[in-house]
Amino acid sequence: MTADGTTGGPFAGSTDRPAPQPPGPWRRGLRGWGGVGAMAAACALALAATLTLTCGFGGPTAVPGTADPAARARQASTSSCDAQNMAQSLPPSQAAGPAVRRIQQRHELIVGVDQSSYLWGYRDSTSGQLEGFDIDLVQAIADNLLGPHPHIVYRAIPTADRFTDIDNGSVDMVVRTVSIACSRMSVAAFSTAYFEAGQQMVVARDNTTITGYDSSIRGKRVCVADNSSAQQLLGQQSYGARQVTVQNQLDCLVQLQLGYADAVFTDNALGAGLAAQDPSVHLVGHAVNPEPYGVAMNPKDTDLVRRVNAVLQTYRQGGWQRSYQHWLAKDLPGISGPPPAQYKS
Amino acid sequence: MTLTPTGAPPAPHTGAPRRSGWTEAVDRTRGAATTEPGRLRIMGAVLVLLVVAFGAVTAWQVTERADAAQDVATRTQPLSADAANIYRYLADADTTASTGFLSGGQEPAKVAQRYQDDISTASALIAHAAADSSASGQAQSEITILNRELPFYTGLVESARADNRQGLPLGSSYLRYANSRMSGVLLPAAQRLYQVEEARLGADYGDSKSVPWLAWSLGLIALAGLGWAQRRTFLRTNRVVNHGMAGATAATVVLLLWLVVGHTVARVDLEDSVTHGATSLKVLNQARFDGLQARGDENLALVALGGDTAFEGRYQALMAKVAGPADGRGGGGLLASALSSADDSAGSAPVKAAAGDVARWRGIHTRENARANDGDYSQAVGLVIAPSGSTDQAFQAVDDNLDQAIGHETDELQGSVSGARDALTGLPQGAALLCLLGAAAAVVGIGRRLSEYR
Numbered sequence: 169m170t171a172d173g174t175t176g177g178p179f180a181g182s183t184d185r186p187a188p189q190p191p192g193p194w195r196r197g198l199r200g201w202g203g204v205g206a207m208a209a210a211c212a213l214a215l216a217a218t219l220t221l222t223c224g225f226g227g228p229t230a231v232p233g234t235a236d237p238a239a240r241a242r243q244a245s246t247s248s249c250d251a252q253n254m255a256q257s258l259p260p261s262q263a264a265g266p267a268v269r270r271i272q273q274r275h276e277l278i279v280g281v282d283q284s285s286y287l288w289g290y291r292d293s294t295s296g297q298l299e300g301f302d303i304d305l306v307q308a309i310a311d312n313l314l315g316p317h318p319h320i321v322y323r324a325i326p327t328a329d330r331f332t333d334i335d336n337g338s339v340d341m342v343v344r345t346v347s348i349a350c351s352r353m354s355v356a357a358f359s360t361a362y363f364e365a366g367q368q369m370v371v372a373r374d375n376t377t378i379t380g381y382d383s384s385i386r387g388k389r390v391c392v393a394d395n396s397s398a399q400q401l402l403g404q405q406s407y408g409a410r411q412v413t414v415q416n417q418l419d420c421l422v423q424l425q426l427g428y429a430d431a432v433f434t435d436n437a438l439g440a441g442l443a444a445q446d447p448s449v450h451l452v453g454h455a456v457n458p459e460p461y462g463v464a465m466n467p468k469d470t471d472l473v474r475r476v477n478a479v480l481q482t483y484r485q486g487g488w489q490r491s492y493q494h495w496l497a498k499d500l501p502g503i504s505g506p507p508p509a510q511y512k513s
Numbered sequence: 514m515t516l517t518p519t520g521a522p523p524a525p526h527t528g529a530p531r532r533s534g535w536t537e538a539v540d541r542t543r544g545a546a547t548t549e550p551g552r553l554r555i556m557g558a559v560l561v562l563l564v565v566a567f568g569a570v571t572a573w574q575v576t577e578r579a580d581a582a583q584d585v586a587t588r589t590q591p592l593s594a595d596a597a598n599i600y601r602y603l604a605d606a607d608t609t610a611s612t613g614f615l616s617g618g619q620e621p622a623k624v625a626q627r628y629q630d631d632i633s634t635a636s637a638l639i640a641h642a643a644a645d646s647s648a649s650g651q652a653q654s655e656i657t658i659l660n661r662e663l664p665f666y667t668g669l670v671e672s673a674r675a676d677n678r679q680g681l682p683l684g685s686s687y688l689r690y691a692n693s694r695m696s697g698v699l700l701p702a703a704q705r706l707y708q709v710e711e712a713r714l715g716a717d718y719g720d721s722k723s724v725p726w727l728a729w730s731l732g733l734i735a736l737a738g739l740g741w742a743q744r745r746t747f748l749r750t751n752r753v754v755n756h757g758m759a760g761a762t763a764a765t766v767v768l769l770l771w772l773v774v775g776h777t778v779a780r781v782d783l784e785d786s787v788t789h790g791a792t793s794l795k796v797l798n799q800a801r802f803d804g805l806q807a808r809g810d811e812n813l814a815l816v817a818l819g820g821d822t823a824f825e826g827r828y829q830a831l832m833a834k835v836a837g838p839a840d841g842r843g844g845g846g847l848l849a850s851a852l853s854s855a856d857d858s859a860g861s862a863p864v865k866a867a868a869g870d871v872a873r874w875r876g877i878h879t880r881e882n883a884r885a886n887d888g889d890y891s892q893a894v895g896l897v898i899a900p901s902g903s904t905d906q907a908f909q910a911v912d913d914n915l916d917q918a919i920g921h922e923t924d925e926l927q928g929s930v931s932g933a934r935d936a937l938t939g940l941p942q943g944a945a946l947l948c949l950l951g952a953a954a955a956v957v958g959i960g961r962r963l964s965e966y967r
Contacts (some may be wrong), residue, residue: 278888283819284682294618296891321888324819416820418686425672429595445681 188345255460256510257360258470260478265471268313271340276319277310280333283324284418287442287495288345291324295437298322302343304491305362305463305483309341312479331355334466341476347435347459357469358462359476362488362507366455367379367398368436372424378431380453385409391420391429398433401457421446437461440499451499460507481509515856548967556742557959560758561952563735564765567728568948571772572941574725578776581721582783586930590791593710594923597798599638599659600703604805606631607695610670611812612905614688615898618678632667639663642706648715655706662699666691692813696806707798709843714791721854721933724785725776739765739955743911746962757958764951768944775936782933790926793854794919797864800835800847801915804871807831808908811878812880817898818885824881836871851918860921867914874907 264272271277276426281298282289289302303322310318325333330346333339334356347365348358369385371378378384381401386408392399393416402411412429420432423440432442436455443450463476488506496503545551609628613620642648643656669691676684739762746755807828814824829839837845848868855861877896881904885893897906 281819283890284685284817286682290682291890293677293684294680296894298615322890323886323888324890326819326822328822416686418683419690421683422686422690441682445676445683 183433210334231335249353251350253510253512254350254353254359255348255361255462255507257358257462257477258474259511260481260509261471261474262478263474267466267469267472268475271313271472272275275455277306277312277313277341278321278323278339279306279310280325280330280339280344281306281322283322283346284416285345285438286418286445287499288437288441289343290441301363301491301495302345304487304495306343308483308487309343309463309476309479310385313475330464334464338468340465340469340472342464345435345461346464347461349459352464354467356464357473358464359371359473360480360511361462361507362480362483363437363461364458364507365435365437365461366458367401367433368451368455369437369453370420370424370431370432370439370442370449373450375430378452381407381433381456382453383407385431388430388432389428391395391423392431393417393420393434396434397457397459398435402433416441421449426447430436436500437496440496443499477509480506484509530700531674552958552961553963553966556745557956557963559759560735560738560742560955560959562952563731563738564761564948564955567735567765568730568768568944568951570731570914571725571728571768572943574728575772575776575937575940575944578721578723578725578779579934579941581717582779582934582937583929585714585717585783585786586720586927586934588647589710589714590923590926590930591909593714594794595638595642596703596707597794599635599642599713600700600707600802601798601805602631602635602638603695603699603703604662604802604809606635607692608805608809610673610897611688611809613814614673614677614684615812615894618680628670632663636663639704642757644945649709649859651711652706654701654710658702659699659706662694662702666694669694685820688816689813689821692809696809700802700806702717704802711795718783718787718791722780724773724780725740728772728824729769731815732765732772735765735951736762736769750962755958755961757954757956757961759958760954761951761958764947768947768951771940771943771947776939778854779933779936782929782936785925786929786933789854789856789860790922790929793851793860794926795845796851796854797915797919797922800851800867801912801919803831803835803847804908804911804915807835808904811904812897815881815885815890815893818890819839828878832871832875835866836875839875855922860925863914863918863921866916867911870907870910870914874904874911877902877904 190508266400281302283291283298285300285302288300290299291298306320306322307318310320323333323339325339325342325344330342331345331352334342342356345365346356346358346362348361352358367381369378369380369390370380371373378388384407387411389412390402390409391414392402394413394418398417399411399413402409409431412420412423414423417434417438418441420429420434422430422431425446430450434442436451437452463480465472465476484506492503542555546555606628609624609631613624613628616624639656639659642652643660645652648656669687673684673687673691676682676687678684739758743755743758743762746758747753810824810828810831813821814828817824833839833846835846836848848864850873852861852864852868855864880892881896884890884896896903900906
């Protein structure tokens with residue numbers, strides 16, 4: 169929702185951020201689509217009142233992306249996609265078009281994933297298998313497309329290659345904690361949002377000084393992944409913290425454990441993955457800068473986008489909750505369900 | 514040596530107006546030089562001095578060169594080899610750690626053992642290097658870095674292992690961090706230590722090879738002096754041969770020839786050990802270092818698959834450095850230069866074999882890379898760490914062959930250096946003996962002439 173202007177460099181690790189993109193020609197086609205869900209309506213109301221995004225987590229939170237005049241100007245000029253309607257996707261459909269048939273005739277689904285995001289997509293070193301919240305979703309999609317015991321090719325792809333791999337057809341979709349953003353609409357079509365994450369602090373449990381992304385981090389060493397939106401946020405509002413930069417957010421946990429950093433500022437979805445790997449650290453304070461995750465596909469594969477949305481429609485009714493309970497509830501408690509689906513009309 | 518120009522030491526004068534001992538000696542010499550016996554005495558003394566000085570300087574300079582060659586063989590070359598081995602075992606430990614990591618939670622016992630052996634061997638070598646009292650300040654500071662960083666490194670590897678056993682991706686972060694400490698701090702320190710030792714080795718080579726100009730010059734001057742004295746005697750007495758002085762000349766000529774031939778032979782041997790031993794060793798060691806790091810990067814590229822893509826690039830660059838560009842048909846790189854400086858088949862055969870193994874390694878790596886990119890992770894891991902048909906096996910073959918080549922070149926080097934030392938054997942003692950004989954003969958010869966004036 170807010171990540172406009174943040175850049176996703178090649179080493180952004182698992183915290184992926186959209187890179188600014190020029191408005192593509194097809195975006196004009198979005199004009200006039202409505203279908204705003206309840207949550208987006210609330211957001212729109214709040215935005216109208218304060219020009220500040222307040223939906224999502226806890227109390228009202230300033231969002232630099234929209235408070236920034238340049239970002240506002242860009243949103244005004246590309247009114248077809250904005251923070252309110254970017255999570256809207258094509259209405260669900262089980263119909264098989266060329267993309268779905270391509271996958272079915274191949275008898276395998278090729279998915280770009282991460283293999284080191286604990287709880288989301290990671291390789292269990294003892295079984296050698298990929299597991300996690302994202303992988304459960306891939307399994308549900310593959311079951312729907314290919315029937316029972318589907319053949320799935322998991323390609324561990326670097327952050328920098330996600331959209332080029334979609335574009336050149338080397339993967340059918342990317343399920344890798346990809347945040348939905350207007351700047352990415354020209355390179356990817358997104359499913360409806362299946363999770364909503366935000367930036368949050370991770371600290372040692374015995375650290376009572378740091379209470380969240382606020383003035384309590386003054387003078388502290390805060391670790392961020394290079395090119396992450398946490399890094400950008402901290403650059404805009406540091407609260408007097410000193411920034412420790414590493415290649416990806418998992419490296420931040422190493423820094424924290426070795427005592428080279430006092431806190432990690434990261435996507436809370438991935439922060440939960442850090443907390444799950446080290447029982448002596450946890451997430452503190454509120455998440456800021458909410459952003460929805462979606463399944464990224466090729467914009468040409470409209471039938472596949474509709475099909476995945478149909479899968480998600482069912483998945484929201486039970487599969488999602490089971491997966492959430494299994495992977496995330498312990499370290500990311502208090503989420504009652506998936507964000508509601510929003511469709512283009 | 515008992516013959517002095519004035520026959521007796523200058524006695525201190527008492528009572529008379531005081532003159533310095535030197536002035537008096539000069540005056541007395543001037544006085545003596547006016548008579549033929551006096552001139553003969555002076556001549557004899559000078560000849561004796563020249564011959565003795567030639568012998569003494571020869572013994573001194575040859576001993577110095579023999580000692581330097583001895584240092585090459587017993588001290589600096591082994592120290593340089595130790596420093597190379599510190600690098601080798603550290604890099605091997607890092608590579609082995611990532612191999613173990615790829616095998617999953619339970620590392621194969623063989624891999625775990627190899628890591629342990631690498632770390633203990635490296636520690637022992639570092640301790641040994643630290644105990645060398647002649648080490649320079651820079652060497653000591655590199656050793657301090659190694660001593661400080663190694664326990665930290667092993668701690669990081671243990672954390673990586675512990676996390677990996679629990680199936681936590683955090684292990685891969687620890688492993689990458691450990692690797693960055695190894696390639697960013699430990700290995701550069703080991704490399705600098707190796708360079709310091711190489712420089713010391715080079716200095717010892719220089720000392721042992723340097724031409725003993727002073728001894729050569731004194732030898733020629735002594736010969737010229739003897740020649741002049743004999744010509745003078747001939748002109749005055751018409752006697753062709755003064756047996757004593759002829760004997761002195763013979764002794765001097767023998768010593769000078771021995772010195773020139775002996776040192777030249779030693780020098781040729783040392784040159785040979787530099788070009789075929791030390792230079793080859795340098796290239797082979799570098800090839801081994803780069804091969805080890807390439808192997809480590811290959812492992813880590815798989816550990817960090819989908820994350821850090823820099824490892825694959827580093828692997829490719831290092832392999833190109835070792836064996837030339839990937840498409841080149843077995844040419845170029847460090848192995849090609851090692852091959853060109855190998856002087857016999859025993860030295861070139863293992864290098865050729867290593868080049869073949871590198872080609873095999875690269876072939877398997879290409880297949881492995883394709884498997885990894887196609888999402889077939891377990892097959893890719895198999896191609897990297899399986900006991901046979903894997904890049905690990907090809908790498909082992911490269912390393913074993915390089916080990917053999919390094920062993921051969923070390924033997925060659927030691928052989929040449931000991932040849933050089935043999936060429937100088939007995940020369941200092943011979944110099945002492947010959948110069949005393951020469952001096953005695955000169956005294957006898959001059960004595961014969963002197964007796965004619967009694």
